[in-house]
Amino acid sequence: MGTLRFKALDELNRRLPSKVTLSDKKVSEYFGIDVFGKAQMRQYLSKDVYESVIEAIETGQRIDRKIANQVAEGMKVWAIERGATHYTHWFQPLNDSTAEKHDAFLEPDLHGDSFEAFKGDLLVQQEPDASSFPSGGLRNTFEARGYSAWDPSSPAFIMDRTLCIPSIFIAYTGVALDFKTPLLKSMAALDKAAVEVCQLFDKDVTKVVPTLGWEQEYFLVDEALYNARPDLVQTGRTLMGHTAAKDQQLEDHYWAAIPERVSNFMKEFEERAYRLGIPLKTRHNEVAPNQFECAPLFEEANIAVDHNTLLMSIMRRVAGKHKLKVLFHEKPFAGVNGSGKHCNWSLATDTGVNLLAPGKTPKSNMQFLAFFVSTLKAANEYGTLLMASIASETNSHRLGGNEAPPSIMSVFTGATMNDMLDSIEKRISQQKLTPDEKTEIKLDIGKIPEILLDNTDRNRTSPFAFTGNRFEFRAAGSSSNCAMPILVLNTVVADKLVEFKDEVDKLTEKGVKKDEAILQVIRKFIIDSKNIRFEGNGYSNEWLKEAAERGLKSINSVPMAFKEYITPANMALFNRHKVLNDTELYARYEIKNETYLKKVQIESRIINDLAGNHIIPIAIKYQNFLIENVKGIKDIFPSEVEELAGEEMNTIRTIINHVNAIRSASDLMLSKRKKWNRVENIPERALGYENEVVPLMTEIRKHIDALEMIIDDQLWPLPKYRELLAAL
Numbered sequence: 001m002g003t004l005r006f007k008a009l010d011e012l013n014r015r016l017p018s019k020v021t022l023s024d025k026k027v028s029e030y031f032g033i034d035v036f037g038k039a040q041m042r043q044y045l046s047k048d049v050y051e052s053v054i055e056a057i058e059t060g061q062r063i064d065r066k067i068a069n070q071v072a073e074g075m076k077v078w079a080i081e082r083g084a085t086h087y088t089h090w091f092q093p094l095n096d097s098t099a100e101k102h103d104a105f106l107e108p109d110l111h112g113d114s115f116e117a118f119k120g121d122l123l124v125q126q127e128p129d130a131s132s133f134p135s136g137g138l139r140n141t142f143e144a145r146g147y148s149a150w151d152p153s154s155p156a157f158i159m160d161r162t163l164c165i166p167s168i169f170i171a172y173t174g175v176a177l178d179f180k181t182p183l184l185k186s187m188a189a190l191d192k193a194a195v196e197v198c199q200l201f202d203k204d205v206t207k208v209v210p211t212l213g214w215e216q217e218y219f220l221v222d223e224a225l226y227n228a229r230p231d232l233v234q235t236g237r238t239l240m241g242h243t244a245a246k247d248q249q250l251e252d253h254y255w256a257a258i259p260e261r262v263s264n265f266m267k268e269f270e271e272r273a274y275r276l277g278i279p280l281k282t283r284h285n286e287v288a289p290n291q292f293e294c295a296p297l298f299e300e301a302n303i304a305v306d307h308n309t310l311l312m313s314i315m316r317r318v319a320g321k322h323k324l325k326v327l328f329h330e331k332p333f334a335g336v337n338g339s340g341k342h343c344n345w346s347l348a349t350d351t352g353v354n355l356l357a358p359g360k361t362p363k364s365n366m367q368f369l370a371f372f373v374s375t376l377k378a379a380n381e382y383g384t385l386l387m388a389s390i391a392s393e394t395n396s397h398r399l400g401g402n403e404a405p406p407s408i409m410s411v412f413t414g415a416t417m418n419d420m421l422d423s424i425e426k427r428i429s430q431q432k433l434t435p436d437e438k439t440e441i442k443l444d445i446g447k448i449p450e451i452l453l454d455n456t457d458r459n460r461t462s463p464f465a466f467t468g469n470r471f472e473f474r475a476a477g478s479s480s481n482c483a484m485p486i487l488v489l490n491t492v493v494a495d496k497l498v499e500f501k502d503e504v505d506k507l508t509e510k511g512v513k514k515d516e517a518i519l520q521v522i523r524k525f526i527i528d529s530k531n532i533r534f535e536g537n538g539y540s541n542e543w544l545k546e547a548a549e550r551g552l553k554s555i556n557s558v559p560m561a562f563k564e565y566i567t568p569a570n571m572a573l574f575n576r577h578k579v580l581n582d583t584e585l586y587a588r589y590e591i592k593n594e595t596y597l598k599k600v601q602i603e604s605r606i607i608n609d610l611a612g613n614h615i616i617p618i619a620i621k622y623q624n625f626l627i628e629n630v631k632g633i634k635d636i637f638p639s640e641v642e643e644l645a646g647e648e649m650n651t652i653r654t655i656i657n658h659v660n661a662i663r664s665a666s667d668l669m670l671s672k673r674k675k676w677n678r679v680e681n682i683p684e685r686a687l688g689y690e691n692e693v694v695p696l697m698t699e700i701r702k703h704i705d706a707l708e709m710i711i712d713d714q715l716w717p718l719p720k721y722r723e724l725l726a727a728l
């Protein structure tokens with residue numbers, strides 16, 4: 001059989017187990033060895049220069065040119081000693097991947113000799129002429145260039161003999177064209193607001209940073225089989241394929257022993273990650289067959305995002321060496337679990353306190369509550385914006401459906417916190433607290449840590465759950481750049497912290513004592529955010545009903561979700577905190593819709609192609625085979641044909657019906673695409689695609705999957721689910 005499928009299966013059988021050579025050193029001996037971190041800076045920079053860089057990192061200020069030259073020199077010497085030949089600004093354009101353009105260090109001088117040049121201005125700023133990145137109309141190709149500029153808060157590193165300099169990416173006009181710029185701005189806004197609130201409790205706090213620990217889920221498939229599936233190759237997911245008889249129903253994959261080939265792959269990418277200072281901590285099998293997860297220790301959010309995007313590219317590279325393909329798509333296979341990127345988020349002070357962890361004293365618990373209720377209130381007021389921040393074409397296939405959070409924001413606080421919030425709400429009256437009441441409340445608040453430790457049951461059905469010392473935003477998609485949800489989260493929480501502080505100030509100005517003012521505002525925030533708290537099963541239909549009654553908006557349409565970026569209230573929010581201006585928000589709105597639309601368009605074209613060129617011809621071939629058979633039966637048993645071949649004739653009829661259904665849905669889909677392509681307005685077109693093209697893809701798939709169950713296995717052209725998801 002000459003089809004790609006059988007060639008792939010054949011190749012797969014003959015393949016030897018993958019080999020891997022790993023360092024025999026202890027991880028601690030090479031952790032961060034490829035990073036120009038503090039230790040390296042101390043060694044390669046003078047004391048003054050080193051201190052200026054550290055100050056720039058801590059205050060977020062620019063580095064002046066003279067210092068930059070010296071940093072560049074030190075960085076260059078370090079990199080060349082480590083074998084680097086090229087350097088690049090490494091940045092995150094608005095397309096869920098990273099970008100780099102390499103330049104050699106080598107530069108000939110006037111006398112024809114060559115030397116290794118890399119000056120401060122090249123470190124600080126580059127002009128990649130990157131006119132082909134998504135810009136949402138911000139930067140016409142003929143009109144202006146994009147610049148990348150060094151982000152000193154994320155250390156440079158060497159990958160593939162290239163010095164990579166983490167950078168922001170902005171248009172000539174100063175408008176941000178990337179994820180990192182607004183992320184850094186949101187961190188500054190959050191820092192400012194959080195420090196002010198901390199100051200109510202502890203004067204020593206001068207800096208607060210968001211911390212992020214992501215959990216990256218992914219699938220692995222054999223490379224040969226992957227290559228035999230044009231849909232996987234071109235869209236990252238299977239657009240057709242009947243579910244395997246056995247997939248995840250026996251729950252025998254989750255946390256099971258990791259197959260050798262996979263563990264070789266993991267060990268190898270982990271080693272590379274360690275060299276780059278990525279603190280990977282856990283690895284395990286996930287629920288679906290061939291699904292896995294890895295997670296690092298949490299880090300400051302900006303670094304964590306860089307490390308996540310960096311790790312994804314390392315994993316793609318290393319997978320190739322093991323003849324594997326890593327799938328970061330949120331839903332590569334229908335019928336089995338999809339992949340997310342849970343974002344564990346908290347706030348850390350420069351005094352070493354986790355602001356979302358209960359403390360040991362009533363005072364530190366008051367501080368914890370202040371941050372806790374501000375986060376709740378943020379989720380309540382900006383729930384749809386938060387859900388919009390994780391909306392994408394690929395994630396839309398995963399959300400809902402009893403395996404991932406529903407597309408409605410709610411917050412799970414856990415029984416302990418839930419009771420605590422209720423009791424504060426009931427106990428504190430609007431009037432002045434009696435001394436007794438105050439003592440009681442404080443006693444209550446003081447008790448949080450003990451109870452919490454054994455009571456943080458996990459509610460896996462919640463999109464945003466408190467897990468004892470952090471919030472876990474579980475709706476984020478596996479393929480996305482998690483800077484987006486994190487920058488939105490930072491901004492909305494910053495906004496509520498400002499409000500918290502303002503309300504406390506208002507009360508103290510009226511003569512209310514600080515302690516009591518804080519308690520009153522905590523209570524107010526609890527009442528204001530009651531609507532968003534939900535402890536029950538987020539997968540249940542009852543919840544969908546209840547959420548609707550509560551007026552919580554469900555994000556069922558991706559293009560509609562994107563509208564959140566341009567509502568007056570949300571634009572005002574981003575402006576207020578100087579995270580994104582109107583132009584930048586409109587650009588993102590445009591880009592997100594365009595990306596959505598293009599992805600659907602590509603999927604729809606591939607379905608048309610596969611249906612027409614792969615599936616229908618095979619269906620007809622098999623149909624003819626049956627027809628021949630029936631004719632033969634008729635020849636031999638002319639009078640009994642109805643009785644003997646009746647079932648087979650029904651099968652022929654079924655095949656014909658499916659083929660006809662596929663044909664007409666394909667034709668209709670093509671005409672729908674044409675219709676919507678004539679619509680100039682991109683968001684409108686995206687919505688048209690969602691409403692009229694997507695349902696036809698589902699329809700076509702249904703018939704193809706039915707045919708897969710009927711047609712001779714020896715004829716079927718595409719690797720089946722049971723083959724793609726077979727043990728590695």
Ligand code: ADP
Pocket residue numbers: 211212213214215282295296297298299344345346347354469470
């Ligand atoms: P689970 O799968 O049970 O949710 P994991 O161990 O897979 O937990 O991942 C938990 C993640 O939460 C890790 O990345 C961890 O570093 C992170 N985390 C723990 N504490 C914090 C914190 N204070 N801030 C941010 N992330 C945190």
Ligand code: MG
Pocket residue numbers: 215293
């Ligand atoms: Mg986990």
